[in-house]
Structure formats: structure tokens, C-alpha cells
Amino acid sequence: MVSYPGGDVREPSRLRPPRHRVSPRAIIWWSTQATIEVVAVLVPLVIGLLAWPDARPWLVPGTITVAVIGVGYLLVMPRWRFRVHRWETTDDAVYTSAGWINQQWRVAPMSRIQTVDTERGPLQQLFGLATVTVTTASAAGALRLAGLDRGVADDLVEQLTETTQATAGDAT
Amino acid sequence: MTAATALGEPGWQRLDPRMLAVTPLRQVAGFLPVIAVVLLTGIGQDIAGRVYSVLGGVLVVLLAGLLRWVTTRYRITGERVELRTGLVFRSTRSVARDRIRSVDVTAGLVHRLFQLSVVKVGTGERTDGRESRELTLDAISAAEADRVRQRLLDPRDTEPPDRCTVPAGTELAALRWSWLRFAPLTVSSLVALVAVAGVVGQLISDVGANAVDVGGVREKLTSAPLWVGIAAFAALVLVIAPAGSLLIFIEAWWGFTLVREPGGTLRIRRGLFTTRSVSLEERRLRGVEVIEPPLLRVGRGARTVAVATGLGGRRGHGRGTLLPPAPHPEAHRVAGVVLEEDPSPTATTLRRHPLVALRRRLVRATVPVLAGSATLWLTPVPAWVAWAALGLLPAAVLLALDAYRNLGHALTSKYLVTRHGAGVRGTVALQRAGVIGWTVSQSFFQRRAGLVTVTATTAAGHGGYSVIDVATAEGLALAEQAVPGLREPFVRHDVSGAGHTLGSMA
Structure with a gap:
């Protein structure tokens, strides 16, 4: 049992996961991204294979390795990321979690939020997704909710903007 | 004094006319090597041509200085500080008074000869807004600089400066010469070495390597046994490093005082040749850090640094320094008086990890x-x-x-205290009210070991201060209690073994 001044304490055991998942379409978005990345790496290798027959003895196994790793990445990453990227807003805070091997949970109280940004890349627009970035006055980084459904994101931004405007002070 | 009355009016003012002499002097001083080279070796063939080219250069510098003085104006109104510069490319920089977070006054040697000071008005904004950078008045008279500083930092300001009485501050700390013993234990020893090496290298390349080879020195050097060379080098290092660091320490910290001024500012003044004055608003203060680099630790010394917003992040590193390398107890004492806590939270007994x-x-x-x-x-x-x-x-x-021994954290009624570091040990006391969020991270290995790293994010200093490798339950309890009501809904409490979630499921 741990106790600090000013606290009535029961043993906290762990952080609960935030309530919401991102949009399931984010899986398609991440898969597309991963495919583009893997192709971008493979194309030069294949061109190399065709252009320099002398290099084939080592370039063939190299390319195969890259291809296997790449395909594994694009099969596993999007689903895994969907499982671990979670978010939630309560009346007084924004809460996110992310990370596969190294996990991270972030909390920003509403009263300390400085800006709420929305960002939609071409791929995200295609899939009707948006990324919301919530910053505080700290230089230690923002909370990023990537791959939200566009409508959800709009509602969230509206809600956050309203709440943060209602709180006084310069949030430092 | 005309400048004084003009300050109260919404009118524009020029910089001090003495800048007409100072700017060219400093620039010419910077170009002295070039001038020497031109005079000695010459671009033109005859001596007259060389002299003329130098005179021409000086004239251009003088004109540029004049132009700068003529085109630069500044104005301090009730809401803003404004600075206009430039003839062809005009620029106006304007800083809202309520955004001002620091006012620094510095004076280098040339400036001091003419009793002038440079005033830097900092907003400490991290965003890329138009007002993000500092506004620099280079230069105004020393007396005027002091008035400007007081006026800009006084939240109740408004009165014309002549009604401003000179406020008597409380001295919190002052230099003691016994602290000189810490000088060789600081990085400045290294700086001295590099500086000397640089100068020597420059000399050798300037004069030409052959000049060094007088009397076959090189011959003797190369034929001497290796240990002679190493010993000579070590002796040189042992002499230069401490001597140089002493000089650097004396120049930097001569006349150091830390004063609490009535307007709610901490003012640090120091410097032998270049005098520096840094003013820190206390309402921007979020905590204090006591830093003990490895060598200083050997000598039982430490430095004290303010954790404040608006110091400009990493670029402003060193601006928050509250105390030169000083004995360990003194560093904690200063941390305590700055935070108005006795004993200092930085000296709290910390919980082991x-x-x-x-x-x-x-x-x-x-x-x-x-x-x-x-x-x-x-x-x-x-x-x-x-x-x-x-x-x-x-x-x-x-x-x-050592890294393990340094790990520790504590929670006092107002402060979150955390300490870590291998070699360089840093103890931070952060106001609980200054914590603006939490990040809990757990790596694969931490998960297996049942540890977490809990980072309190803040608008001040580095932006986040971590309690590293704390037991999971303890770390979460710490976060929960340091800022009540913040994390509560997110922590799952186990009461008598049964899983149970607290808080709203909004």
C-alpha cells in the first residue's frame, strides 16, 4: 500500500484502455500506406535485379527477404495498430493510448488544451478519415488521434473547442 | 532627461546616439584581422591603395551604423512594445506587453565604455507566430535600460518612469569566492582547452608551420619518446584547463546576485566584462532543478536552475540559471528560497525505486x-x-x-519531486499546479519487470519531467495524487482482488 500526503488510496493496478477505437476504415488506410511503402522499397530492388545480372547472387535473397518482411508488415501492422490505438474524452480530459511493444498512455486535461487541429491527407480523404491533434503548452508532445471517422472527428473538434473556450487562463 | 519623458508618451524614440560610435567600433574590431591582412599583404600594389581600401571599408561601416541609428525607432505604449528598423526593407516588430516573459539586459565591453546596455524582450513563445522572436533594443543608455526593464516587468506599470521609485529587493544569494574551487570541475575547463587549442592552431596556421620549426623543434619532438609527448600534453592540460576555467568562471559570475524584486521578479545579475541581467517573473516559475554534473558531484557542488515558462525552450538554455556552481547545501537552500519553501522540496527524502x-x-x-x-x-x-x-x-x-542510486521521487504538499541520471544527476521539484498532463509509458521489458515511466508534462523547462522505472502501482498512484481528479477515471483499482473501474464512462 502506497500513500502520499493528501490522498486516500487504494492500490491502483493498471490503466484501463480508453473507451473508443478509431474507425475500422483506418485498417484499410494503414494497409494502403504500408503497401505504398513496401512497393517503394521493392521497386528499386527489382529494377536492380533486371539491370545488373551480376548482382543477382546476393540481390535475389536480399529482395526476397525484404519482400517477406514487407508483406508481413503490411499484413500485421494495420490490424495490430487498430487494436492498440484507442482514445476517449471525458468531461475533463482527453485520454489516448498507443504502442505495440512499447505502450504509451497520454492524458491532457481539458483546461490545459491549447489547440485542436484536424488534418486530412489525400488517402485519409479517400477513406473518409481524419487525424485530430490536441496540443497543450508543453513541449513534450501532442496527443494524436489518427484515423478517426470524419464525422466523429468533426464532432470531437467541436466539442473540444467549446470546452476549451469555456475554461479561463492561458493553460500553462 | 528627454529620453525619460519621451518614454511615457506614445511617441517613437531613437536608440542612444552613442551607438553611432559603438556599432562601427565593434564591427571594425571584428574586421581587424582582415584590415591587418589588407594593410600588410595588400590587394592593391601600392601602399596608398591599401590605405584607401581600408578607409573605404571603415567609411562604409560608419555609414551603415548611421543608417541603422537613423532608421531604428522604438516605442513602449500601455499595450505594446514596438521596434521599427530598416530603410528599404522596413520591418516593425511588435510585442504585446502581457506576452512579455523576460527582459534581459546585457552590456559587453564596448557598450560599457559608453555606458550603454542591450535590452532583450522575450516572449518565450514556442509557436511560429510573428511575435515569436525576441525584440532587441541595441542599445540604449544603461539608466534608460534599467527603467525600461522595470517598467516592462511591473504588472501594475503605467506610471511614467520618473514616478517609479527604485525598488529595494531582497537578496537571496550572492557570490562567495570560495565557490571558485568549483570552476575547474565545470565544463568551462573543457571550453578553455578548446579555446586555447583553437588559438594555438590558428597561430600555427597563420604564421606558417615552418616558423614553429625553429631550431629543429620538430625534429626533436618527433624523435622524443612517446611518453615525453604525453607527459607534456598532460601537463599542458592540467595547467590550462583549471586556469582557463577560473578565468571563465570569474568573467561569468563576477558580482553575482540573485534578488527578489517587489514586482514579483527574480533578478540575476553577473559578469565582469560583459554584464548580464536576467529577470524572471515569479508567476512563470513552475519549479526548480538542482543539477549535479559528475565532476561537480566529486567536489560536492551543484547548480540551481529555474523551471519556468517562457525561457525559450532549449534555445534559452542557461537563461534560467539561478546559481553558479556552489556547494550542495547552498544549491538546495537557493532552490528553497526561490520557491519560498523551507526546507527545499529538492532536498526531500526521496522514495527509492x-x-x-x-x-x-x-x-x-x-x-x-x-x-x-x-x-x-x-x-x-x-x-x-x-x-x-x-x-x-x-x-x-x-x-x-550510480544511476540506480540516483533514481527517486517524492510528493510534497505542493511539489512533485523526481531525480534521475547516470553521472549527471538532476533533481527537479515541479509545482503540482504546474503539471498540465501525464504520459505513462511502458516498454516490453518494463512490462515484464512491473515498472512504468510516468512523465508529468508542463509548459515550463524541458516540457516534461519523468519518474523513471517506478513500480506500476506506485507510479499510477503518484500520477493520480499529484494532480487530483486528473487521472482518476483512467486508473483501474483492485479492491480485495476484484477488478473494479473507477470514474466516469462518459
């Missing part, structure tokens, strides 16, 4: 050494090199032990 944290440190320190050594065995280097690499093992273990 679990022993698993030690294992993690040992693994992290020794594995690279072992791996490196093993790799060396596989490569065709002589065996003794690999053995020598293994010799680093005790040092790695000591470092790991």
Missing part, C-alpha cells in the same frame, strides 16, 4: 560492453584490445549502480 530497476540498469550498462568485447574477439584485432574493452565492465557496473 524497486530493485528490478537496478537489474535493468545493470543489463543496459553491461550488455553493450560484453557485446562489444565479444565482437572484438571475432575481429582480427590483437587479443589485448578485446581484453581492454572488457576492462570497461567495472566502470559500466559503477555507472549502473
